[in-house]
Structure formats: C-alpha cells, structure tokens
Amino acid sequence: MKRLYYELIESLRIAFAQIWANKLRSALTALGVIIGIVAVSLMGTAIKGIDAGVDRSMAGFGDDVLYVTKWPWSNVDDWWNYRNRRSIRYDYARQINEWIAANPDTSLKLAVPAAERFTTIIRGEYRLSNIYTLGTTADYARITRSDMKEGRFFTDVEGQAGANVCFIGFDVADALFPNESPLGKTIRIKDQLFNVIGVAAKQGSFLGLFSWDSMVAMPLTTYRRYFRVGEDCEIRVQVDVLRIDQAREELQGLIRRLRMLGPEQKDDFNINEQGTIRAQLDPIKNSLFFAGMAITALALFVGAIGIMNITYVSVKERTKEIGIRKALGARRRTILLQFLIEAVTICFIGGAIGILSTAALKSLVELIAPSFPLVNSLGLVLLGLGLSVLTGVLSGFLPALSASKLDPVVALRYE
Amino acid sequence: MTPSSAPAAARPVRPPGQLVIQIDGVTKLYQMGDETIHALRGVALTIRRNEYLAIMGPSGSGKSTLMNMLGCLDTPTAGHYDFNGKNVATMVDDELADIRNREIGFVFQTFNLLPRSNALHNVELPLIYAGLSRSVRLERARQALTDVGLGDRMHHRPNELSGGQRQRVAIARALVTRPSIILADEPTGNLDSKTGVEIMDLFERLYDLGNTIIVVTHEEDIARHARRIVRLRDGLIESDGPAH
Numbered sequence: 001m002k003r004l005y006y007e008l009i010e011s012l013r014i015a016f017a018q019i020w021a022n023k024l025r026s027a028l029t030a031l032g033v034i035i036g037i038v039a040v041s042l043m044g045t046a047i048k049g050i051d052a053g054v055d056r057s058m059a060g061f062g063d064d065v066l067y068v069t070k071w072p073w074s075n076v077d078d079w080w081n082y083r084n085r086r087s088i089r090y091d092y093a094r095q096i097n098e099w100i101a102a103n104p105d106t107s108l109k110l111a112v113p114a115a116e117r118f119t120t121i122i123r124g125e126y127r128l129s130n131i132y133t134l135g136t137t138a139d140y141a142r143i144t145r146s147d148m149k150e151g152r153f154f155t156d157v158e159g160q161a162g163a164n165v166c167f168i169g170f171d172v173a174d175a176l177f178p179n180e181s182p183l184g185k186t187i188r189i190k191d192q193l194f195n196v197i198g199v200a201a202k203q204g205s206f207l208g209l210f211s212w213d214s215m216v217a218m219p220l221t222t223y224r225r226y227f228r229v230g231e232d233c234e235i236r237v238q239v240d241v242l243r244i245d246q247a248r249e250e251l252q253g254l255i256r257r258l259r260m261l262g263p264e265q266k267d268d269f270n271i272n273e274q275g276t277i278r279a280q281l282d283p284i285k286n287s288l289f290f291a292g293m294a295i296t297a298l299a300l301f302v303g304a305i306g307i308m309n310i311t312y313v314s315v316k317e318r319t320k321e322i323g324i325r326k327a328l329g330a331r332r333r334t335i336l337l338q339f340l341i342e343a344v345t346i347c348f349i350g351g352a353i354g355i356l357s358t359a360a361l362k363s364l365v366e367l368i369a370p371s372f373p374l375v376n377s378l379g380l381v382l383l384g385l386g387l388s389v390l391t392g393v394l395s396g397f398l399p400a401l402s403a404s405k406l407d408p409v410v411a412l413r414y415e
Numbered sequence: 416m417t418p419s420s421a422p423a424a425a426r427p428v429r430p431p432g433q434l435v436i437q438i439d440g441v442t443k444l445y446q447m448g449d450e451t452i453h454a455l456r457g458v459a460l461t462i463r464r465n466e467y468l469a470i471m472g473p474s475g476s477g478k479s480t481l482m483n484m485l486g487c488l489d490t491p492t493a494g495h496y497d498f499n500g501k502n503v504a505t506m507v508d509d510e511l512a513d514i515r516n517r518e519i520g521f522v523f524q525t526f527n528l529l530p531r532s533n534a535l536h537n538v539e540l541p542l543i544y545a546g547l548s549r550s551v552r553l554e555r556a557r558q559a560l561t562d563v564g565l566g567d568r569m570h571h572r573p574n575e576l577s578g579g580q581r582q583r584v585a586i587a588r589a590l591v592t593r594p595s596i597i598l599a600d601e602p603t604g605n606l607d608s609k610t611g612v613e614i615m616d617l618f619e620r621l622y623d624l625g626n627t628i629i630v631v632t633h634e635e636d637i638a639r640h641a642r643r644i645v646r647l648r649d650g651l652i653e654s655d656g657p658a659h
Contacts, residue, residue, distance in 0.1 A: 324529065328544060
C-alpha cells in the first residue's frame with residue numbers, strides 16, 4: 001500500500017515533468033478535451049440559464065397561482081371543441097372567495113378575476129401599441145410577486161367605483177415618461193384618460209416570455225366599462241403551494257359546482273399553472289442538451305484518439321527508460337500507472353482549462369448580451385473534470401498496458 | 416597495466432559464503448525468423464556470497480543471455496535456476512521485478528541513467544519501487560553517492576557529469592538497495608582506460624567491503640580483476656576457475 005503511494009507520487013512527478021518538457025505537444029493534444037469540456041459545460045450553463053430565466057420572468061406571477069381559463073395553455077389541435085365552451089364569469093372570483101371564507105381548512109387562499117387584452121397607450125406624442133392591459137380587482141396586488149418602484153396599486157374603493165386609475169409596468173413608464181415620474185400624470189387608452197398611481201419595479205424578460213414590465217393594470221369595473229360587454233375572463237387563484245394537488249382538486253370541484261356540471265359531464269374549463277409554460281420550453285432544453293452532448297461526445301472522442309496517439313508515442317520514445325525502470329524493480333502495475341497517470345493528467349489539465357474557458361465565455365456573453373442568462377454550478381465543474389479524467393483513463397489504458405508488458409531485455413536494448 | 420592493477424592472485428580472497436545463485440542445465444532458445452538460435456545449451460554454475468566473478472566470452476558466446484538470466488531479466492527455456500533458494504525459472508514478471516529490485520544491483524555499459532533526473536533521484540529510484548519512505552530513501556541515496564565519491568555532485572544531471580562520474584552514479588544506484596549481487600555488464604566499455612581503471616578500483620573496494628560482484632566482459636584486463644573467471648563459448652561453459 002505504501003509502495004503504491006510512493007509510486008503514485010513518482011508517477012505524478014514524471015507526468016508533470018513530461019508535460020512540461022513537451023509543452024506544445026501536450027497543449028495540442030489537450031485541445032480536443034478542452035473543446036469537449038467547453039461544449040458540455042456551456043450546454044449545461046445554457047440549460048440552467050433557461051430555467052433561471054423562466055424563474056425570473058415568472059417571478060411576478062408566483063408559482064402558487066392556479067389559472068382557471070376557457071382555453072388550455074398548451075397548444076390544442078381540436079380547437080373547435082373548446083370554442084363553444086361557456087365563458088368563465090367574473091363573479092366566480094367572488095363566489096370562490098366566499099367559499100374560502102366558509103371553509104377555513106381549504107388549500108385555496110384568494111381568487112381574483114382577470115380580463116385581458118392588448119391596447120394602444122398614448123401620452124402626448126408618445127404612443128405604445130400592443131400593450132397587455134389587465135382588468136382586475138385590488139386583491140391582485142396580494143397574489144402578484146412583483147415589487148413596487150413607486151406609488152401604489154389601486155384600492156378596493158377605486159376598484160368598486162370604477163375609477164380611471166392605472167398601475168403601469170417599468171418599461172411602459174420608461175417609454176412614456178422618459179425623464180420624469182409618471183405618478184399623478186395621465187395616459188390615454190381608447191380615448192379615455194387614466195391617472196397613473198403606481199409603477200412596478202423592473203423585472204426583466206426572457207426569450208420573449210411575457211413580462212410584467214410592459215403591462216397596464218386597471219380596476220375590472222373600469223375595464224368592463226370601456227372595453228367589453230361580455231363576461232369572459234380568467235380566474236387566478238392563490239393556493240397553498242405545499243398542498244397544490246389538493247388545491248387543484250378543490251378548485252376543479254368548486255368550478256364544476258359553479259358551472260352546474262352534472263357528474264356525467266366533462267370539465268368545460270381548464271386549470272393551468274406555471275409548469276405548463278415551463279413544459280413548453282422543454283423541447284428547447286432537450287435540443288440544447290442533445291446538441292451539447294453530441295458536440296461533447298465528438299470532441300472527447302477525437303480528443304481521446306489524440307491522447308491515445310500521444311501516449312503511444314510517449315511509450316515508444318521512452319522504451320529505454322521503461323527498460324531501466326523494469327531492471328530496477330518496477331512492476332507492470334508501476335509502468336501502467338505511470339503512463340495512465342500521464343494521460344489522465346493531460347486530460348485533467350485540459351478539462352480545467354475547458355472549465356476556465358467556459359467561465360470566461362460566460363463573462364463575455366454577460367457583457368455583450370446581459371439578458372441572456374448563463375448559470376454555472378459546482379455540479380457542472382465536477383461533471384467536466386469527471387468526464388476529462390474518464391477520457392484520460394479510457395484513452396491512456398491501451399498504450400499504458402502495452403508499455404507495462406514490454407520485455408525488459410528488449411526495452412533495455414532499444415535505442 | 417597501471418600499478419594499481421596488480422595480479423589478482425596477490426590480492427586477498429574472501430572465503431565463499433552461502434549459496435546465492437545455482438543454475439543447472441539451463442538452455443535458452445530464440446526464434447529469429449525461421450531460425451532457432453541456441454543461445455545457451457545447458458549451463459551449470461554456482462555462485463556464492465563474497466565471490467568476485469568474471470564471465471568472459473566472445474560475442475555470440477551466450478554471455479549476454481547468461482547475464483540477463485542471472486539478472487532475472489529473462490527466464491530460461493529449460494533448466495533450474497535457484498536464487499537464494501528460490502526457484503526463479505518459473506517466476507512471473509512481477510515476482511522477477513521484486514527479485515531484481517531487492518537482490519540485484521545492475522551496472523550497465525551505457526550507464527542507463529534517467530537523463531532528466533539528477534544523480535540523487537536516479538539513485539533514489541529503486542528505493543521508490545522498494546516502498547521506502549522519502550526520508551529513508553534520501554538518506555540512503557546520499558550515503559551511496561558519498562560512498563562512490565560523488566557527495567558533491569548529487570544535484571547534477573547525467574549530462575552534467577563525466578563518463579566516469581555517470582558510472583559511479585550507476586554503481587551507487589546498484590548499491591543503494593543493498594543487493595545480494597552486483598551485476599556489471601561491460602562496466603568500462605564506454606570509458607577511457609584511465610577512468611576504467613578507477614571504476615575497477617571502486618569494484619575492488621566494494622568487494623573488500625563485502626559485496627558479491629559479477630562482471631561480464633570480453634576484456635582480459637578487466638576479467639583479471641576478478642577472483643574467478645568463467646569462460647563461455649557457443650552457449651556452453653568452456654572453463655571455470657580462479658583468476659591468475
């Protein structure tokens with residue numbers, strides 16, 4: 001055991017001396033491994049980055065909210081089956097809240113109605129088209145996660161009265177009021193004037209996902225007065241996130257009762273949650289994963305061939321040295337370890353350089369495109385180093401084995 | 416002959432000690448293409464502790480093959496080989512490696528030092544394979560280098576040393592494991608005659624200190640330093656007797 005330890009130390013010493021003596025050769029050989037590790041860790045950071053980006057983009061909603069809608073969020077092919085569904089009524093929110101008050105044990109917490117459309121907002125010569133406009137109740141402020149930059153959300157009184165007030169997102173405020181505070185100023189939507197009472201803090205967006213930054217919220221009563229006669233909206237229900245499965249069932253039963261569905265009738269509504277949006281990104285993540293894996297596998301394969309080749313060259317060059325070491329009492333294992341460790345060391349250094357390169361690339365991307373998220377992690381670093389060591393072991397083994405089997409007499413005579 | 420190389424008969428002969436090497440009926444065949452070469456055709460030899468033996472013979476006599484065999488670098492095709500009572504003929508590679516490490520100190524014609532390592536590390540190397548701790552290794556390697564007169568050259572690399580100094584490093588490396596025998600293959604073959612004499616004087620001193628030495632050579636002058644000369648011809652022992 002002690003002998004093995006001393007041999008390992010000696011092998012490491014030889015490996016570093018050898019790599020140092022053949023710097024250029026070792027660097028070129030390690031290139032394949034470097035590229036492979038950069039590929040795998042970049043892929044990993046990008047996938048983690050997408051998750052982080054989605055998290056950031058959805059932070060305004062909170063993952064404890066269920067959405068009762070007429071249409072499912074995922075794409076459907078048989079849209080005609082959904083078209084004739086009955087509307088989701090504003091009043092459901094009030095009825096759900098009454099039911100919550102009567103059932104203290106429920107996993108549901110608070111329901112708000114939300115009606116939405118895209119409008120054009122005008123202020124003086126500034127004009128913003130296609131702005132997400134939300135009509136809701138004062139309770140909305142309690143289920144959203146986004147922070148307030150200045151001002152306030154509208155109150156219940158304003159909500160009931162149908163006041164012409166609005167709460168605007170950061171980007172909207174920035175575009176309409178470039179150098180001043182929008183509080184107390186008026187904006188025009190569909191020829192109606194609205195008093196700005198609050199601005200949300202910047203939240204950021206990702207991959208074109210919806211962002212709270214470019215939205216306008218107003219009391220539902222006001223919204224209905226100006227925009228729509230119908231009843232159609234959606235209901236957002238805040239639930240106890242630890243009992244989300246129970247919440248889904250309770251909500252489903254409750255809505256069925258409100259819509260007076262018989263036991264034999266199917267649901268004519270959908271209950272959605274954020275996971276649905278996340279699931280829509282899975283194909284992107286999967287193709288990133290497979291592309292990254294393919295590049296990694298290819299680069300590491302080429303790298304492994306390079307390492308194998310260079311180790312064979314090294315064995316050939318040092319045949320005499322192997323003979324000397326064997327004459328002095330080196331066992332097969334000793335020689336095997338020596339060359340294996342040399343191959344692994346080159347790969348390990350290559351892997352470490354690859355990880356550092358990824359970190360550098362990540363900083364560069366952050367500098368050029370700050371909105372594109374990349375997230376590194378210890379797991380990825382360990383994965384990269386593990387993969388490079390594995391490459392070294394696999395590619396170095398055969399040459400090292402051939403070295404260990406050399407006949408000492410023949411090896412000593414080799415010039 | 417320089418004055419230091421007096422006839423061997425005038426020198427002290429230490430009484431032979433216990434049996435170290437005993438070979439009997441050893442043959443070795445090599446396959447060279449379609450041809451089979453009989454390098455050894457049945458050699459019997461006994462070597463005891465405290466002997467100073469020269470193995471002589473012209474090229475092609477089987478002398479190198481016999482040396483490889485004695486040094487446990489190779490195993491015989493047939494025949495018995497006992498080293499310190501252990502049957503070496505049937506040992507596998509790693510067992511032979513351990514015998515070489517502990518029992519045999521090699522001195523080669525071309526020195527065979529590791530070019531990138533300094534003298535100290537070259538001498539330390541067999542002790543690494545013996546599994547000794549670093550402090551013990553360094554202490555013994557320093558001692559061995561001092562013993563061969565290179566106490567001030569420990570951190571020089573082989574290419575910074577003269578031929579004679581390189582061979583001294585090699586001898587220190589052979590001594591450092593305290594082996595049963597020192598096996599020298601043409602130890603002066605790559606040295607000028609003056610340096611060669613110095614090296615043979617060093618062997619003389621090592622013999623006086625109680626080492627068992629086998630020198631393989633084709634030079635009579637070198638063989639004359641030994642106390643016993645074994646002559647090989649065509650794979651057989653031609654004569655075996657005291658040097659005179």
